[in-house]
Amino acid sequence: MADVTNRAYRILCKRYGADYCITEMVNADAILHADSGALGRAESADEEGPYGIQLFGSNPETMGEAAAILTEKFMPSSIDINFGCPSSAIMSCGAGSALLGSPDKIYSIVESVSEATEIPITAKIRILDNIDDTLEIARKIESSGACALAVHGRTAKMGYSGVANHEFTRRICEEVSIPVIANGDIVDGPKAAEVLEYTGCQALMIGRAAMGDPDIFHRIGSYLENGEIVQAPACEDKLTCLSEYLKLLEEFDLVSHVNLQAHSGWFLKGLKGARKMRSSLQGVRDPEIILENLRRICSEGV
């Protein structure tokens, strides 16, 4: 997730139970120009273990070249291709969900990337307005060499609004033989179990619910394994988790690369006194002071 799943955050998610994480989307053209920002987004660290790099772009050749460079530099465990981003900046370059109208181009991109590297290639799509067009895209992705497909059950037009439609994902699961990863509105164990059962998918992908709440992976895992409902962490545990994250950001020299106020604010979601805690973050750029302020308010039990 752009501006979310930096190296530090992915490691935090792994520590709290995520099986596998994928980088922020990385621009293929920027990789060809050796752009340090794009290369930094693609990098991992030993503690993370297996991880995926997500690439976006519109040109099959440059996408393939970028995949070859990323393979040589970072040896990720997979490279994912973004066919879902609905932002106007990405779509105006013909990338992300702009490609969903061109199944043949999608085929060429996946084929070119698959041929450029030995690393498994996956793709992530959004659904289209009708099931036949959606199934055609899924079939193209499978036949062009991808080894798994993630499906966000919203159309590009929906952005992040409305409710994810997992019926299309279920139909895709029946249609293709590669593993399908269902995505959209999975926020807790019962929802995860429902989507797994309903779609018949092989894996689940969690997006927004993991922002500021990496423990969600452990809670969902416990529910799926033994039906146990684990309570969400209380204020002090949330702040311990945030403190771990801030340390990781410092370790990887990422403090100045993220919006600290926004990232810290995500950890406060649902806490009593969240509003007061959020206002204490305003204008503060020092991780130590952020934690000090939040701990004080938390201990006041506001």
Ligand SMILES: Cc1cc2nc3c(=O)[nH]c(=O)nc-3n(C[C@H](O)[C@H](O)[C@H](O)COP(=O)(O)O)c2cc1C
């Ligand atoms: C801030 C933000 C950044 C995102 N960046 C990406 C991205 O870089 N690549 C991608 O495939 N999806 C991206 N997404 C979409 C999510 O991966 C996911 O598909 C979507 O949020 C639906 O899942 P959810 O309901 O679990 O959040 C982003 C979403 C958000 C909110």
